[in-house]
Amino acid sequence: xxxxxxxxxxxxxxxxxxxxxxxxxxxxxxxxxxxxxxxxxxxxxxxxxxxxxxxxxxxxxxxxxxxxxxxxxxxxxxxxxxxxxxxxxxxxxxxxxxxxxxxxxxxxxxxxxxxxxxxxxxxxxxxxxxxxxxxxxxxxxxxxxxxxxxxxxxxxxxxxxxxxxxxxxxxxxxxxxxxxxxxxxxxxxxxxxxxxxxxxxxxxxxxxxxxxxxxxxxxxxxxxxxxxxxxxxxxxxxxxxxxxxxxxxxxxxxxxxxxxxxxxxxxxxxxxxxxxxxxxxxxxxxxxxxxxxxxxxxxxxxxxxxxxxxxxxxxxxxxxxxxxxxxxxxxxxxxxxxxxxxxxxxxxxxxxxxxxxxxxxxxxxxxxxxxxxxxxxxxxxxxxxxxxxxxxxxxxxxxxxxxxxxxxxxxxxxxxxxxxxxxxxxxxxxxxxxxxxxxxxxxxxxxxxxxxxxxxxxxxxxxxxxxxxxxxxxxxxxxxxxxxxxxxxxxxxxxxxxxxxxxxxxxxxxxxxxxxxxxxxxxxxxxxxxxxxxxxxxxxxxxxxxxxxxxxxxxxxxxxxxxxxxxxxxxxxxxxxxxxxxxxxxxxxxxxxxxxxxxxxxxxxxxxxxxxxxxxxxxxxxxxxxxxxxxxxxxxxxxxxxxxxxxxxxxxxxxxxxxxxxxxxxxxxxxxxxxxxxxxxxxxxxxxxxxxxxxxxxxxxxxxxxxxxxxxxxxxxxxxxxxxxxxxxxxxxxxxxxxxxxxxxxxxxxxxxxxxxxxxxxxxxxxxxxxxxxxxxxxxxxxxxxxxxxxxxxxxxxxxxxxxxxxxxxxxxxxxxxxxxxxxxxxxxxxxxxxxxxxxxxxxxxxxxxxxxxxxxxxxxxxxxxxxxxxxxxxxxxxxxxxxxxxxxxxx
DNA sequence: GCTAAAGCAA
DNA sequence: ACGTTGCTTTAGCA
Numbered sequence: 001x002x003x004x005x006x007x008x009x010x011x012x013x014x015x016x017x018x019x020x021x022x023x024x025x026x027x028x029x030x031x032x033x034x035x036x037x038x039x040x041x042x043x044x045x046x047x048x049x050x051x052x053x054x055x056x057x058x059x060x061x062x063x064x065x066x067x068x069x070x071x072x073x074x075x076x077x078x079x080x081x082x083x084x085x086x087x088x089x090x091x092x093x094x095x096x097x098x099x100x101x102x103x104x105x106x107x108x109x110x111x112x113x114x115x116x117x118x119x120x121x122x123x124x125x126x127x128x129x130x131x132x133x134x135x136x137x138x139x140x141x142x143x144x145x146x147x148x149x150x151x152x153x154x155x156x157x158x159x160x161x162x163x164x165x166x167x168x169x170x171x172x173x174x175x176x177x178x179x180x181x182x183x184x185x186x187x188x189x190x191x192x193x194x195x196x197x198x199x200x201x202x203x204x205x206x207x208x209x210x211x212x213x214x215x216x217x218x219x220x221x222x223x224x225x226x227x228x229x230x231x232x233x234x235x236x237x238x239x240x241x242x243x244x245x246x247x248x249x250x251x252x253x254x255x256x257x258x259x260x261x262x263x264x265x266x267x268x269x270x271x272x273x274x275x276x277x278x279x280x281x282x283x284x285x286x287x288x289x290x291x292x293x294x295x296x297x298x299x300x301x302x303x304x305x306x307x308x309x310x311x312x313x314x315x316x317x318x319x320x321x322x323x324x325x326x327x328x329x330x331x332x333x334x335x336x337x338x339x340x341x342x343x344x345x346x347x348x349x350x351x352x353x354x355x356x357x358x359x360x361x362x363x364x365x366x367x368x369x370x371x372x373x374x375x376x377x378x379x380x381x382x383x384x385x386x387x388x389x390x391x392x393x394x395x396x397x398x399x400x401x402x403x404x405x406x407x408x409x410x411x412x413x414x415x416x417x418x419x420x421x422x423x424x425x426x427x428x429x430x431x432x433x434x435x436x437x438x439x440x441x442x443x444x445x446x447x448x449x450x451x452x453x454x455x456x457x458x459x460x461x462x463x464x465x466x467x468x469x470x471x472x473x474x475x476x477x478x479x480x481x482x483x484x485x486x487x488x489x490x491x492x493x494x495x496x497x498x499x500x501x502x503x504x505x506x507x508x509x510x511x512x513x514x515x516x517x518x519x520x521x522x523x524x525x526x527x528x529x530x531x532x533x534x535x536x537x538x539x540x541x542x543x544x545x546x547x548x549x550x551x552x553x554x555x556x557x558x559x560x561x562x563x564x565x566x567x568x569x570x571x572x573x574x575x576x577x578x579x580x581x582x583x584x585x586x587x588x589x590x591x592x593x594x595x596x597x598x599x600x601x602x603x604x605x606x607x608x609x610x611x612x613x614x615x616x617x618x619x620x621x622x623x624x625x626x627x628x629x630x631x632x633x634x635x636x637x638x639x640x641x642x643x644x645x646x647x648x649x650x651x652x653x654x655x656x657x658x659x660x661x662x663x664x665x666x667x668x669x670x671x672x673x674x675x676x677x678x679x680x681x682x683x684x685x686x687x688x689x690x691x692x693x694x695x696x697x698x699x700x701x702x703x704x705x706x707x708x709x710x711x712x713x714x715x716x717x718x719x720x721x722x723x724x725x726x727x728x729x730x731x732x733x734x735x736x737x738x739x740x741x742x743x744x745x746x747x748x749x750x751x752x753x754x755x756x757x758x759x760x761x762x763x764x765x766x767x768x769x770x771x772x773x774x775x776x777x778x779x780x781x782x783x784x785x786x787x788x789x790x791x792x793x794x795x796x797x798x799x800x801x802x803x804x805x806x807x808x809x810x811x812x813x814x815x816x817x818x819x820x821x822x823x824x825x826x827x828x829x830x831x832x833x834x835x836x837x838x839x840x841x842x843x844x845x846x847x848x849x850x851x852x853x854x855x856x857x858x859x860x861x862x863x864x865x866x867x868x869x870x871x872x873x874x875x876x877x878x879x880x881x882x883x884x885x886x887x888x889x890x891x892x
Numbered sequence: 893g894c895t896a897a898a899g900c901a902a
Numbered sequence: 903a904c905g906t907t908g909c910t911t912t913a914g915c916a
Contacts, residue, residue, distance in 0.1 A: 542912055544897060563897075570898060597899060600911060624907060628902085635909045638901035646900085673902090729905040738904080797903060808906045812902090816907095844902045844907090 008126040008260060009056035012115040012137035013063045013107070016159055017043045017096055018089070019138045023158030026088045027794040031281045034776025034789035036088040040095045040280060046136075046159040047103075048288050054134060058126075060263040061100055062118035063093070065109035071247050078247065080194045087774040088792060095280070102272035106263040110254050116142055120250035123150050125260040136162065141185060141248045143170050146178040175207035183216030186244035187234075195244045198237045200230045216245055268293050307435060307469070310350070310461030312454060313358040315369035321351065321358050322376045329353045330406075332384040332467035333377070334460045337394035341608070342505055342616035344394035349373070350460030352468045359461035362398070370399070377403040384471040386410050386425045386463070389621065392499045409467050411491045412474035414622035415483050418786055423622055429466040432473045437466050482783045490782065490820050491621065497827050497839070498619045498629075505614030506636070506840045506848070507656040509886075513606055516648060520599035527592035534585035541592050544569045550585070557581055598645055605652070608634045614656075619842070626809050627784045627816040629842060637843045641891075650888035653848075660836070661850045663883050666890040667863040668846035670878040671696060672815045673728050679873040680781070680810065681764030685757055690875035697721040703757045704750070723754050727761065728811050730804030765807045772806040780813035781871070818877075819845065822870035829862045848887060856883060 020042025029038035050056075072078045100107055108118050116139050123145050126133035135142055136153040143165060146152050152165035163169070170178050187206035189197020209226065213219045220242070223235050234241070268289065277286050313321060325331060331353055337346035350359045365373070377383065377400050385391055387410040395403055413423035429435040478487045532538045535554065540546045547569045551557050558580060560573040567573075571593060578586040608615050620630040631637040639653075640646025655661040669675075674696065678686040689699045694709055701712035701720040712720075722739055723731075731739075737747035755762040769791075772778045777787045786809040790802035819842065826839060826847070836852035837859045847867070851859055860881055867879045882892030 540913080542898095543914085545913075565896070568897085593899085597911090601900080604910070620908090626907060628907060630908050632909065635901085638899090638909065640900060642900085668902095726905065729907095731906095732904050734904045736905095800903075801906095804906065812907060815902095846902085 006058065006131045007054060007056045008058040008122070008131045008133045008263075009050060009054060009060075010119045010122050010126075010133065010135045011047070011059070011061045012119060012135075012139060012142075013043075013061040013096060013100075014093060014115055015138040016046060016136060016155070017093055018085075019155055020046065020159045021086070021089050021092065023160075025794075026086075027792050030776070030789050030792050031279070034772075034787045034791065035095075035280075036092060036776070036792060037095070037280050037282070039089060039092040040099065041282060041285070042159050043096050044099055044282070044285055045288075046155075046162075047105075048285065048292060049160065050134075050136065050153070050162070052288075052292055056134070056265060058131065058260060058263045059265045060106045060108050060118075060122055060258075060260075062108050062115035062122075063097075064114045066112040069112050069114055071114070075195075075243060075247060077194050079192070082192070082194075087770065090774050095276075099273070099276055102276050103268040104266055106258060108256060108258055108263070110256060113251065113254060117251040117254055118256065120145055120252035121254040121256055122260055122263075124252040126150070129260060131260065141182070141190075141250060143174075143181040144178055144248075144250060145252075146170055146181075174203055176210050180210045180215055182245060182248055183210050183219065185248050186216060186241050187219070189240075189244060190248070193247075195247065196237075196240055197244065198230065198241060199233045201233065205230060216241070307462065307465045308352065308355050308357045310357045310359050310458040310465065312457050312461075313360050314364065315366045318358065318360050318365070318369050319372045321356070322372055325353060325356075325380075327380070328382070330382045330384055330468060330471055331380055332386075332464040332471065333391070333403075334386065334463035334467060335391045335395065336456075336460055337391060337398070339390050339394045339397070342503065342610035342612060342614065344390075344397045346391070346394045346398045346400075348457055348460050350458075350462070350464035352461060352464035354468050357461040357465040357468075359457040359459075361457060374400050380404065382406045384409060384467050386467050386470075387423075389495050389499050389502075389619075392496065393503055396499075396503070405492060405495055407471050407475060407487075408492055408495060409470050409474055410622055411495070412471070412478050412487060415478055415487055415491065415784065416474065416481065418622075418627065418784075419625045425463060425466060425470075428474070429470050432477070433466070433469050435466050435469060437462065481785060483785065486782050486784045486817070490817060490824070493824050494621065494820050497823055498621065500827075501839050501841070502616050502618055504838055504840060504850070505610065505612070505616035506850070506887075507614050507654050507661075508605070508609050509652045509654050510606075510609060510613060513602060513609070513652040516652065517599065517602045517606060520595055520602060520645075523595045524592060524599050527588050527595055531585055531588035531592055534583070534588055541589060542596070547589070551577070555581075555583060555585065557583065594643075594645070598640065598649065601640065602649055602652075604634050605649070615653075617841070624816075625786050625805075627780060627786075627813040627820075628844060629816070629820075631843075636841055639887075647888050647891075650891070651886045653887035654885055655850050657885075660853050662853050663851040663856070663885055664840075664887055664890045665837075665849045665851045665856070665859060665863065666846060666882045666887065666892065667849070667867055668843075668880050669815075669819070669867065670880055672818065672845050672877070673811050674724055675873060675875045675877065676781070676811050676814045676818075677728065677761060677764070678875050680814070681760045682874070683758050683760035683764070686761060687875055697724065700724060700754075700758075704753045719750055720754070723750055727765065728808055730765075730807050768810055769803050769806045778806050778809040778813075780810050780817050782814070782817045784813050784817060786813065815845065818871045819847075822867045823847065825866045825870060826862065829866050830859075833858060833862065835859060835862070848890070851883065 017039045021039035024038040024042045026036050026038045029041050030036050097107055110118050116137060119135050123133050123135055127149055133150045134153055135145060138155055142152050146165055146167045153162040154165050156163050167178050170181060174184055176184050184206045187197055187201050188203055189195050209219045213222050220238060223238060226234055273289060331351060334350040335346045336348035338344050347362055349362055383405055384407045385405060388405050388408045392403055410423045413428045426437040429437050478484060528541060531541060535550055539550055548566050552559060552567060557577050560567045571590060574586050574590055610616055617631045617636045618633045620632060623630045640649055655664045675690060678690055689696055692699050697717045697720050698709050698712045701716045702709040704720055705716050719740055723736060726736055733744055733748040733751055737744040768778060772788055773791045777785045779785055788802045788806050790798050791806060793799040830837060835855050835858060837855045838850050839847060840850050841848035849859060863881060864879050868877045880892050882890040884890040
């Protein structure tokens with residue numbers, strides 16, 4: 001290529017990124033992970049346009065480097081008074097640099113110099129080599145660089161519309177040559193750089209003087225000759241003008257690590273750019289890049305088509321495959337099985353490495369093959385599953401015990417995006433590996449043709465093959481996000497602990513349960529009859545719609561708070577209505593509500609009692625966005641406890657005396673979230689409160705109300721307690737006032753008093769939200785993330801919800817992490833001491849253990865110390881214990 | 893089969 | 903508008 005056809009493109013990276021940031025609405029540009037991308041998008045879009053229009057052969061992007069520029073050293077007020085850069089801009093410059101790296105575009109910086117100096121130096125070099133040069137920058141000082149062969153592309157509005165500032169264009173616009181532009185800028189001043197000019201002198205006057213006296217030194221020499229008010233101003237501000245003139249000169253002879261010849265543009269690393277654009281969720285830019293450099297061959301198809309062919313294997317082939325598999329290799333497993341009400345079975349297993357996959361019908365295996373498979377599953381060190389827990393339970397029931405889990409791709413997917421709805425294997429394989437997969441029908445959806453048995457079989461081999469490909473990709477992403485320990489040391493080991501707890505289940509006193517059902521059913525009927533009598537007819541008390549007719553039309557009671565579909569009939573509103581009207585219908589309706597809820601709860605429990613007389617709840621490990629577990633089938637984490645009638649339900653959860661388990665023991669963390677808040681905020685007063693050994697809320701109350709601990713009244717304690725707990729949820733003064741039934745003013749005063757005493761808590765909560773807004777996610781003590789893209793929403797309600805979620809997530813999530821660590825350590829501690837007692841339930845901050853005969857003292861000690869030592873905080877982790885035959889009796 | 897409303901837990 | 907994280911039940915609609 002001959003020299004004169006070369007074209008050099010020089011870009012001021014920071015200046016263009018910053019302009020792009022303000023040109024594009026930030027709320028329209030953010031990834032699902034919460035990273036703002038508007039500046040990146042605008043910058044890259046501009047870059048692609050210019051590359052298309054100018055077809056440069058050389059490109060360099062300069063960034064400012066170092067805070068102590070020589071200009072600042074000379075003038076300490078340089079660029080002072082600039083608005084702080086918005087949170088959402090942070091990080092975007094680094095991403096732009098990543099994109100540039102992927103596009104093989106040189107990034108040039110020079111310590112203590114600004115980007116424009118770098119550009120001036122490169123432009124100077126370009127000119128000497130006779131290369132056509134284009135400088136893109138939002139800084140007008142660069143106009144001094146314009147000459148034949150050096151054009152400034154100056155963004156008019158936003159970044160997409162660039163003015164071509166040739167020497168002629170500058171002359172026309174400002175009335176001075178590019179060489180004189182510096183003088184003009186010095187006279188006029190530059191507000192953005194905090195460089196004041198001569199008052200009353202604008203571009204027109206400055207240009208007139210420069211033309212008349214030749215250049216700025218000429219103007220200064222002739223300052224005495226200039227009359228009028230502006231002449232006087234000039235003479236008064238000569239120092240400023242000379243300073244401006246010195247500072248706005250761009251340095252064009254820097255020693256740079258690279259020269260013009262080093263910034264040849266050789267084309268883009270298309271796969272790297274694609275991956276970045278995927279991460280940034282840029283769709284249209286990929287197509288525009290294709291138009292520029294030609295489309296990429298699709299590696300997605302390549303990897304999908306290279307998924308290994310699935311071989312349907314018999315006993316002999318299975319044994320051969322197992323023997324031929326490297327002991328170090330990652331082996332993925334996908335099974336077809338069921339597990340319900342405490343027992344399960346498996347009939348198909350798919351096994352795969354990265355390049356080999358088999359499917360096996362387990363019902364056809366001979367004993368030797370079964371033994372070989374069982375041995376493999378318990379000994380192989382790198383087994384990967386997708387949703388292992390159910391499969392481990394089913395495998396155990398089928399005789400394949402102690403399967404050693406190394407990685408679960410569903411959990412890895414959850415950690416990467418804990419707010420997602422599901423972690424479907426086919427979806428993850430598609431988005432992370434470009435594999436398209438038709439999912440095997442799992443959970444008993446076996447309505448397939450028997451003729452199609454082969455297809456059903458191979459589906460599991462194929463799933464295993466996808467897992468084998470997916471696992472290293474996902475673990476790499478988890479590691480990169482700093483969650484390696486959360487995955488490998490908490491979540492994956494926990495799978496077996498939960499599987500064991502679910503498999504064990506908790507014993508139910510069935511006769512007592514059915515007696516409760518009868519009792520609640522009778523009471524519900526009585527309440528219903530009384531309610532009907534009060535209004536003279538029957539109505540479906542479970543139907544809010546029908547109730548609204550009765551309450552607001554028939555009885556003409558005052559309207560309650562509006563819901564989307566009408567007026568609320570919730571308990572709070574009904575209680576208010578009862579105070580106002582004293583209508584007996586309301587009384588009976590509320591009583592019915594209470595008792596029907598209890599009836600539903602106990603009836604639901606009875607349906608879930610398995611043949612072994614126990615309830616086997618299922619813990620969901622990939623649902624709660626904060627890292628908590630949840631419980632289903634049935635939910636044992638919301639069994640009533642606040643009312644006497646509710647607590648009677650806990651009386652049916654018992655230890656199984658006949659099997660040698662005398663009691664249940666319940667261990668719960670005392671105020672764990674408040675303790676975490678004390679630890680994370682480092683608030684000395686709150687830490688002191690926990691170390692004081694007094695009742696926490698009374699102690700805090702004594703500080704807030706300025707009285708002695710003994711003088712804290714029950715009301716004061718209740719207020720402080722509500723306040724303390726509300727903090728963790730982002731409670732407002734309004735919410736506090738409503739909960740405590742006090743005025744908003746009083747609630748606000750209470751909050752102010754609280755924050756006065758516990759200021760570091762407030763600072764910490766504010767900081768969590770600010771930090772989350774900046775980087776797009778929150779983090780627990782152990783690095784578990786929660787992404788909150790809604791923090792950038794322009795919808796206030798959505799944004800504020802995200803803010804409350806942000807301040808809650810690290811606290812609730814750290815508590816969840818600590819409890820999970822405690823559970824792992826408890827499992828080990830029980831095993832180490834050869835204790836027969838076993839963990840049954842987890843209710844967020846509580847563990848229920850079934851206590852084997854004679855182990856009360858030992859287990860109590862293990863629970864207290866293991867839970868207490870699960871984390872090292874700056875406050876003690878207190879554990880409360882209670883023992884009794886039933887869950888209720890074990891309450892403390 | 894879906895959503896809304898209700899209410900239970902930490 | 904106003905307090906986080908969940909699950910289950912029922913009614914009522916499609």
